[in-house]
Amino acid sequence: MTSNFDISAVRAAFPALALTDAGVLRRYFDAPAGTQVAGRVIDAMRDAMLNACANDGGAFRTSVAASAIVDAAHDGAAALFNCDPDEIVFGLNTTSLFFEFATLISHDWQAGDEIVLTRMDHDANVSPWLQAAADKGVTVRWLEWDRETFEFRYDSLDTLIGSRTRLVAVGQASNFLGTINDVTRVCAAARAVGAISVVDAVQSTPHIAIDVRAIGCDILCASAYKFFGPHAAIMFLSQAMQARLRPWKVRPSVETMPTRFAPGTPSFEAQAGTLAAIEHFAWIGSHCGGAPATAPLRQRLTAGFEAIIAYETDLMRQFLTGLTNMPGITLHGIGNANRLASRVPTFTFLIAGHEAPAVAAALADRNIFAWAGYFYAWEPATVLGLRDGPGALRIGLSHYNDAAEVDALLAALRDITR
Numbered sequence: 001m002t003s004n005f006d007i008s009a010v011r012a013a014f015p016a017l018a019l020t021d022a023g024v025l026r027r028y029f030d031a032p033a034g035t036q037v038a039g040r041v042i043d044a045m046r047d048a049m050l051n052a053c054a055n056d057g058g059a060f061r062t063s064v065a066a067s068a069i070v071d072a073a074h075d076g077a078a079a080l081f082n083c084d085p086d087e088i089v090f091g092l093n094t095t096s097l098f099f100e101f102a103t104l105i106s107h108d109w110q111a112g113d114e115i116v117l118t119r120m121d122h123d124a125n126v127s128p129w130l131q132a133a134a135d136k137g138v139t140v141r142w143l144e145w146d147r148e149t150f151e152f153r154y155d156s157l158d159t160l161i162g163s164r165t166r167l168v169a170v171g172q173a174s175n176f177l178g179t180i181n182d183v184t185r186v187c188a189a190a191r192a193v194g195a196i197s198v199v200d201a202v203q204s205t206p207h208i209a210i211d212v213r214a215i216g217c218d219i220l221c222a223s224a225y226k227f228f229g230p231h232a233a234i235m236f237l238s239q240a241m242q243a244r245l246r247p248w249k250v251r252p253s254v255e256t257m258p259t260r261f262a263p264g265t266p267s268f269e270a271q272a273g274t275l276a277a278i279e280h281f282a283w284i285g286s287h288c289g290g291a292p293a294t295a296p297l298r299q300r301l302t303a304g305f306e307a308i309i310a311y312e313t314d315l316m317r318q319f320l321t322g323l324t325n326m327p328g329i330t331l332h333g334i335g336n337a338n339r340l341a342s343r344v345p346t347f348t349f350l351i352a353g354h355e356a357p358a359v360a361a362a363l364a365d366r367n368i369f370a371w372a373g374y375f376y377a378w379e380p381a382t383v384l385g386l387r388d389g390p391g392a393l394r395i396g397l398s399h400y401n402d403a404a405e406v407d408a409l410l411a412a413l414r415d416i417t418r
């Protein structure tokens with residue numbers, strides 16, 4: 001295991017990891033659906049509801065505290081994505097933000113225009129654009145993926161994206177296959193023809209450092225409850241996009257960010273919690289990644305992600321070795337130990353002779369939490385013929401899992417499928 005990753009301290013940062021039922025520890029392998037929450041997140045949300053319980057913008061103490069949360073949370077999210085604080089939009093979740101922005105963006109689409117979606121994305125980054133396209137008579141083209149490599153057919157981008165393309169929507173990491181995609185390449189192809197690029201970073205944000213400037217996208221979204229925070233989403237909306245879009249607006253509301261594209265009163269407690277989740281990565285950066293505690297937030301964050309990547313790579317190797325030694329496994333994702341840099345630790349697989357929901361239920365009997373199904377990954381599950389049946393089993397590893405838990409999981413899987 002990576003020696004400088006202080007897994008004991010990391011695990012101690014998550015109160016839920018100590019919970020037991022009838023003396024049996026809970027073991028969480030459901031991270032791709034939602035992670036456990038860092039203790040500092042719980043504290044920050046409680047504190048916000050106690051000390052900042054007012055609308056923002058007023059002169060009195062609680063309102064001043066609410067305004068301070070908004071400012072700090074936007075600064076934190078900007079450090080996480082490497083953008084300006086006034087390019088951050090908070091929302092309820094990624095799905096509702098994409099639906100909202102699909103309405104705004106498709107406003108001037110014309111029949112005969114085209115958009116490009118992918119056969120790998122979660123449906124949150126498909127249906128909003130699909131419905132907008134249907135409303136406007138816009139043609140949808142599809143970026144396919146290779147069933148041997150689990151990667152996009154990037155060589156098809158030249159023919160898919162052209163002068164009629166208005167938007168390209170792509171996921172940075174698949175919630176089904178686990179593949180990390182070359183979104184920089186896809187966004188460059190979109191930019192070359194003046195198309196808007198939208199990146200779904202929900203499954204990448206818990207595992208790798210995000211840099212919207214390097215990616216070159218117009219929009220990127222992540223959900224805080226997938227990265228150790230509360231139920232909320234943060235979206236990067238480039239200044240250029242802000243200038244192009246007409247927001248939903250009640251007349252008294254101001255035209256300036258962060259209010260401009262976030263109608264109504266936000267969840268201040270969720271913003272406080274999201275900031276605390278971001279600070280958790282920064283704490284790892286200084287505690288395990290060698291960044292000075294006084295270094296700028298972005299520097300501590302990138303050090304944190306480097307430490308997480310090294311640790312999760314070891315966990316992935318351990319899990320894959322055990323899994324591939326079991327009989328009857330079909331892994332739908334990259335299994336080659338030399339290609340672990342191309343995937344997040346999300347493993348979707350079938351076990352011959354054992355339906356996934358039954359295996360998930362047997363794991364639950366042992367207080368091991370994992371999902372069976374197709375996880376709203378409508379397109380990839382359709383490609384694999386897994387959408388209409390019992391689906392597949394999905395194991396998600398996170399930086400709060402340890403080697404003993406992975407061993408326990410593998411032993412349970414062997415026992416259940418013996």
Ligand SMILES: Cc1ncc(COP(=O)(O)O)c(C=O)c1O
Nearest residue numbers: 093094095122124175202203223
């Ligand atoms: C890749 C991906 N995108 C989008 C979503 C939807 O996120 P939300 O629940 O915040 O709408 C999920 C949820 O699982 C996801 O995995």
